[in-house]
Amino acid sequence: MAAAAVGALLAAPALVAVSSAPAVALEDNPFVGAGQYVNPDWSALVETAAAEVGDPGVAADMRAIADEPTSVWMDRIAAIEGTERQHGLQWHLDEAVAQSGGSPLVFNVVIYDLPGRDCHALASNGELPATAAGMARYKTEYIDPIAALLNQPEYENLRIVATIEPDSLPNLVTNQSDADCVASAPYYREGVQYALTELYEVGNVYSYLDAAHSGWLGWPDNSGRSAQEFANVIEGSTYGWDAVSGFVTNTANTTPLEETFLPNPDLQVGGGQVKSAGWFEWNPDFDEIDWTAHLYDLMIAQGAPSSIGMLIDTGRNGWGGAARPTAVSTSTDLNTYVNESRVDRRNHRGAWCNPSGAGIGQRPTVTPSGHAESHLDAFVWVKPPGESDGSSVEIPNDEGKRLDRMCDPTYQSSELGGRLTGALPDAPLSGHWFQAQFEMLVANAYPAIG
Known part of the structure; x- marks a missing residue:
């Protein structure tokens, strides 16, 4: 990349947050x-990918x-101003204003x-340690600058939809036997x-809290x-439920929207309920439609307002193709019945890293x-299709990312x-472009693209 272009990516003025x-x-x-x-940035990567295929x-x-x-x-402090791979937040916001043409734009x-x-x-470890010093940097070097940018008057007519910290709170529910999660x-x-507090005070931010996926x-x-x-x-939090527009599920995951041929978890097959099959392991939520409906009811019981909505990341959960x-x-036979009927073709519902066979899912859709x-607000593509979940071997880097064996195809x-x-x-x-994965996702799209 030319030096001038890199400079354009990295440049951003100093801003002072205005809290109101x-x-x-x-x-x-x-x-x-x-x-x-x-x-x-993503559109350009797609065009480059298209030019490379025969x-x-x-x-x-x-x-x-x-x-x-x-x-x-x-995904890191440097992303706010921009990196060699992507433009900074202010550049994107300016581009969003230009795209809006004066009409509402998310x-x-x-x-x-x-x-x-x-x-x-x-694979996606971050740059900040789980310490008081790390927390201070998160507030002053990360959230505060983001909120300050979003709070500039030229962006007040944008509808800013924020996915809040994928995988964070779900890890506190299921992984408290992990010392790192206890510390975090x-x-x-x-x-x-x-x-939630700082973004709500911007005035035009809609925060959706990450809620993992049905298989988790x-x-x-x-x-x-x-x-x-x-x-x-x-x-x-300071503003409670006022600061939360809803929840987003399946972020960066490939859990199907619907298990079309497995609609009833209590159905008896071969002397057992479908949910008792080895694939589901007694989990009654087979897909993201199940999970969002279940989660909505649970959150209402916890005191959430009935207005909360759900988003589902459908960028990579199509599971089309010949399989x-x-x-x-x-x-x-119960297990055979489930394995031959299920849309999800992974080896296990917990296999989250660059899974073979996945495809692009439903296109972004408002009120499906x-x-x-x-109570769906939209299908969205939170994880841009074509971006890797993690490296399959150790790759030295300055992003705090390490080899997770779940990304290693040889690992049992x-x-x-x-x-x-x-x-x-x-x-x-x-987060880096993965050409082979993108080609697979396009080939296995469901609904098909062409």
Whole structure:
């Protein structure tokens, strides 16, 4: 990249945060009546990917989705001003204003830099330690500058939708046997509360708290404790439920929207309930439609207002292609029945890193129909398709990212019942472009692109 271009990416003026209570009421659903920001950085990567493939049909499919809206990730302090790989936040906000043409426009952004980030994974470890010093930097060097930028008057007509700290609070529910998660817990809670408060005071930010996915939190014990954790953190923040527009599930994951041929977890097959099969392990939430409906009810019981909405990341959960089942199994053996019927083709529901066989899912959609119980505000692409989940081998870097064996295709994980991870080989660092993965996602899109 030319020096002038790098300078343009990195340049950003110093700003002073202005803290004030919101002057106007937020929309019930920010996506209604609004366009969405198309990230030129991602669109350019898609165009480059299309130019590299030899099949003109595949290239056409890639270009057909290049203008879909994707989230802008603030995954480290340097991302605020911009890096060699992506423009900074102010550049994106200016571009969003230009794209809006004076009409309502949603700008999707991910807040993702907690101290001790991703305590139970290594591929996306962050830059800040789980210490008081790390917490201070999170507030003053990360959240405060972001809030200051968002609070500039030229951006007041944007509808800023913020995904708040993926995987953070869910880790506090299920991974408290991990010493790193124990150490991170107080900073996760304090950091999320601080982010909610500062972003709410901007006045036009809609915060959606990350709520993992059905294959992580769907079990009754996990889901109940998750709802309590979410409610405790929200109600302990300065503005409580006023600062939360809802929850976002399946962020950067590939859990299907619907298990089309497995609609009933209590159905008896071969003498057992479908949910008791080895694949589901007694988890009654088979997909993200199940989980969002379940989560909504749980949060209402915890005191959430009925206006909360749900977002689902559908960027990589299509599971199309030749391996997708076309009919329910006729087997009378429970495990065979489930394995032949399930849309999700992973080796295990916990296999999260660059899973082989995944495909692009539903395109970003406002108020999707047919799922009233889920109270969906939108299908969104939080994780831009084509960006890696983590490297398959150790790669030296200055981003705090390490090799997680869940990204190693040769690794048999005890967390997956001794199965291979099913991860793609030759993967780059998390967040970096992964050409082979993008080609796979496009080929396996469901609904198909072309």
